[in-house]
Amino acid sequence: MSAALAEPRAGTAAAAAPPVIELRGVTKTYGSGAAAVHALRGIDLRIDAGEFVAVMGPSGSGKSTCMNIVGCLDVPSAGAYRFDGVDVGGLSRRQRALLRRNFLGFVFQGYNLLNRTTALENVELPLVYRGLRPRDRHPRALRALATVGLEAWANHTPGELSGGQQQRVAIARAIVTEPRLLLADEPTGNLDTERSREILVLLSRLNRERGLTIVMVTHDVEVASWARRIVRFLDGRIREDVPNPRFEEHRGEEPVRQ
Numbered sequence: 171m172s173a174a175l176a177e178p179r180a181g182t183a184a185a186a187a188p189p190v191i192e193l194r195g196v197t198k199t200y201g202s203g204a205a206a207v208h209a210l211r212g213i214d215l216r217i218d219a220g221e222f223v224a225v226m227g228p229s230g231s232g233k234s235t236c237m238n239i240v241g242c243l244d245v246p247s248a249g250a251y252r253f254d255g256v257d258v259g260g261l262s263r264r265q266r267a268l269l270r271r272n273f274l275g276f277v278f279q280g281y282n283l284l285n286r287t288t289a290l291e292n293v294e295l296p297l298v299y300r301g302l303r304p305r306d307r308h309p310r311a312l313r314a315l316a317t318v319g320l321e322a323w324a325n326h327t328p329g330e331l332s333g334g335q336q337q338r339v340a341i342a343r344a345i346v347t348e349p350r351l352l353l354a355d356e357p358t359g360n361l362d363t364e365r366s367r368e369i370l371v372l373l374s375r376l377n378r379e380r381g382l383t384i385v386m387v388t389h390d391v392e393v394a395s396w397a398r399r400i401v402r403f404l405d406g407r408i409r410e411d412v413p414n415p416r417f418e419e420h421r422g423e424e425p426v427r428q
């Protein structure tokens with residue numbers, strides 16, 4: 171693996187740093203011949219450190235396919251993907267897995283927490299995979315839980331938490347490794363308006379205060395209104411890529427409750 175990815179890098183990138191995401195001419199075709207599905211038909215996308223991008227578009231427009239490539243879960247049929255300056259196409263499956271573990275955080279609609287373990291243990295899990303000892307893991311996981319306002323819930327299992335709290339645990343798990351990029355796939359899809367707002371306040375704060383780069387897939391224009399930039403997919407292409415005029419509406423929103 172390239173030296174650039176050998177060690178996790180802390181903090182935000184300097185001005186001259188490469189983009190976090192750079193897709194050039196990316197296509198993805200499933201199947202072949204008459205049965206071929208052209209899920210992506212040539213995507214060019216650059217996302218720099220510190221951005222907060224909402225990805226929108228109707229069902230079947232290629233959002234998930236693109237996010238799977240960006241998240242290093244899949245590879246393009248053609249075209250290039252550079253993550254933090256590293257050509258992901260040149261990495262082995264194992265190297266891509268390491269890249270995911272060390273540099274990416276994922277948040278899903280369904281939280282994806284382990285139900286029999288506590289919030290703290292869920293948040294510690296990425297650090298277990300990194301080989302950290304308990305005495306090194308605990309304080310970091312507790313800090314991540316404090317960031318999402320759930321330090322007091324560390325010893326509760328997901329079943330004892332509300333949906334909104336579970337998603338906040340999932341966000342703590344995603345940021346405990348200090349990733350270069352947070353990928354959130356419909357993070358508020360299972361939540362009511364108030365709980366959704368709490369999640370969006372949290373993501374917004376992580377972006378504004380820590381410079382965390384976020385890419386969030388959503389169907390909901392209200393959810394997308396929290397992002398700095400909106401990218402719209404249609405039929406495997408990017409149809410629109412614009413700054414979000416509503417971004418400043420949410421400045422100074424109430425912090426997250428316990």
Ligand code: ADP
Nearest residue numbers: 200207209227228229230231232233234235236
């Ligand atoms: P979205 O996330 O915007 O709903 P997807 O990326 O899931 O869109 O799908 C884009 C297109 O690719 C759709 O036509 C979908 O049916 C197709 N597709 C997605 N994944 C697969 C797959 N594993 N095999 C075959 N076709 C797929």
